[in-house]
Amino acid sequence: TSLEEAKAKGLVGEKANGYLGVVTPSGQDVQVLVNDVNKKRRQAYDEIAKRNKTPLDAVEALAGEKAIQNTHPGNYVEGPGGWVKK
Amino acid sequence: CTPRVEVAAPEKPITINLNVKIDHEIRVKVDKELDRVLSSDSGLF
């Protein structure tokens, strides 16, 4: 399944720390997808943090804000009380 | 007995000089770079 489909089906959602999270455990392939995307995001955040001499957690926090704000209505985001549909 | 009035030595304040340079330019740049990472065609969003 693609990331787009996984999100639309409510299997994965955006977390406040800038990474993907599993909303409802489904299959091994979704877990592999989440790990892969998060690994690539971590690499991208590292580069951005080094290039701009900013702490990694500041970049991750900004990414989390952006990911949650850009999430399409109906997909899942991580709120203070856990997963919630936007 | 005579009342004893104790005057604590006036606390000598600690003085700290601090220079703060706030750079929002970086936030704007980081924000733009994150736009590319979390875009539909990056495959990571």
Add this chain to the structure above:
Amino acid sequence: THKGQARGKIGPIVFDRDKVRLRRLWSGWPYPVDVEGGKATATAELTWDGGPSDPVAIKSGTAVIELENLRGHYREFAFAGLRTTLDFVAVPPVKVVTSQPAKVEIASLNRGVEATNMSFTVHGESNLQEKSLVVEVRDARWEILGGTMTSQGVRADLSRPPYAVTVLARAVDLAKVLTLEQQKGLEGTGLLDGTIPVSVAPSGITVKDGLFESRPPGGIIRYHASSETSTALTDANASMKLVLQALNNFHYNVLQVDSQYGEDGILHLKARLEGRNPDMRQSPPIHFNLTVQESVPALLKSLRLVQDIETSVENRLVRP
């Protein structure tokens, strides 16, 4: 001699975001203003002497421009709820003046930081031949950052800047000022009063010795740096450990700020902050001498960045 008379009425024009926009109505519109909401009506009457051969001389002329609830942009400012009625009268041979000071109200003026409930009176005199314009703005008042700003105003000959105006600030909320910084873990309380001597010149606005002072009893400033940020800070400078410890829960009774703002857009603050952290039992009072530099254009850009995201998200959510 020839006599001429003209009477005209434009509008009411009802602006809207898509079809009826000022820039679209008047393609050659030279000014950096666009109007996309509200209503405008203009009526004018003119009588003159002279004709095709000899020079035209205005005998009498009046015009009324009525603006209701206008919404739009002026340069990087977004304005909404702009209301005024301007009465012009021609003073032969070449002058046009407002017949009386016009009250102008603007519900919202936003360039990253929003000013609301703005009102002032404006009176203008223009010499069409010399292309001069003298504008007198009086009794200005608006709200911003939780506080109220007032100013006696200024009489400004736009062709001979700079002109100076003093703004008085009352009860500015430190909590709102600190949230401008969008720094996670930074918050504060307390009210500030101040005076801001502003100078307006073609190259921009400058402030020399804007003074702010906290109202008794002062307030609290808290900065909870993330673990990574605090290690980065303390590695760079050993005394930062005490600074971060103090600012963890800093109860201040004195906060005085001297500010300079130059044409380069850099805000220079010299702040005196006195108080203590009650959690640091044996610590004596701590006095900070802070110097802060910040680029206001970059700050406003990053604020608009956040707002742009919100407005675009709002639009997407609003549409069914």
